[in-house]
Amino acid sequence: MIMLWDVLKKAVTGRRVKERDFDMELFKTVSQLVKDFDIKYDPENPVSSSNELADNVWEAALRFYIKVGTYCINTGRVINFTEEEIKEALKEASKEITLGEGKDAVKLVDRRVGDAVKPIVAAGIQTAIFSSEDMAFKIYKLCAREPATDGIWGGLESKVAGKYEIKANHPTEIYQYRRNSRVLRKAISAAGRPGMFIMNNAPTSTATISMFDRETGLRPTDPMVCGGLSEMKISYDELNRVAFALDYGSPIVTAHNAVIGGFSGGPSGAAIVAVAGGLQGLLVQQGKVVRPGTIHNRLKTRADRSCIWTAALACQAFARNSHVPTDQGDHPVAGPGTDQYLY
Secondary structure: OOOHHHHHHHHHHOOEOOHHHHHHHHHHHHHHHHHHOOOOOOOOOOOOOOHHHHHHHHHHHHHHHHHHOEEEOOOOEEEOOOHHHHHHHHHHOOOEEEEOOHHHOEEEEOOOOOOOOOOOOEEOOOOOEEOOHHHHHHHHHHHHHOOOOOEEEOOEEOEEOOOEEOOOOOHHHHHHHHHHHHHHHHHHHHOOOOOOEEEOOOOOHHHHHHOEOOOOOEOOOOOEEEEOEOOOEEOHHHHHHHHHHHHHOOOEEEEEEEEEOEOOEOHHHHHHHHHHHHHHHHHOOOOOEEEEEEEEOOOOOOOOHHHHHHHHHHHHHHHHHOOOOEOOOOOOOOOOOOHHHHO
16 A cells, blocks of 8 residues: 655656646636536535535546646645546545544544444643633633543644743743643543543644654554644655554544635535545545545634535545545534524
8 A cells, every 4th residue: 555655756757747736726727627527516505415416526536636636835746646546545544543542532433324323522622722721721621521532633822931921933832832731641641541542733743743752742542643734735744644643553543624716616626626636635645534624714613505515525435435534623603602503
């Protein structure tokens, strides 16, 4: 099967194109596939139940990814896979992974359409900025005490020692993310669930990797989050996380957002690119779990009607045509305590 080292070789030997030309090829290809497969967004039906539509999106995404591939921004080259390589990766993919340890461990499994198996829940306020470590500890602990919660997704405190601004790709980022991982471990222990899985991801791979520490930070039973770049792009910084996780033993959870209103076009095109982004996560980022997601270019949310339609259809396509576990997460525009957030 495809290994990270094969991906890295393709990143320096693939066809060289300008990034703008790659973007336009993506747009033209997906626009044609929307027509060829007659994929139409239905705003009156935000969660499609059409198996035919889901299968058409899958087939379109397979053709799309074979042709367009993944753009490596560091080398200016395209990482392409053959149909045989993609299908072999799908065949070899894991059907389930275990997150957490001991009595708090949970299995994240491949779920079929209409499956009675309940999904697992990673709670917390994802990538939130907390006013202090004490406030983060209290919120994490309360989330961990909730019986419906299987794991916690962390955030970050707003400043180092309450006064020094935190910046990406800066020593402050490493320092505070390491401290936050310790807060997460203390919070789940205080909640009586020390084996619960925790996860977090920093803007840079250096800070993300720094959070992994068997004694006080993220353990091999905690997932490494590795997102691609919208749309259908990757960087060495993201692949640094993959290299570390493969050696450390953490399962890799990947994410990719097809942008509604971006080069994917409308929701119909975004559904195709979302599935292709999941395939990218499986092959390029070596993911055990993929998120074939989307986001709206103007609303900056994943929870409006068009985004729900796109993401649901992409997950349905994966569930019908593969055994790769998928996940989804929403980002409402409104804040905590509002009607929108509660709905």
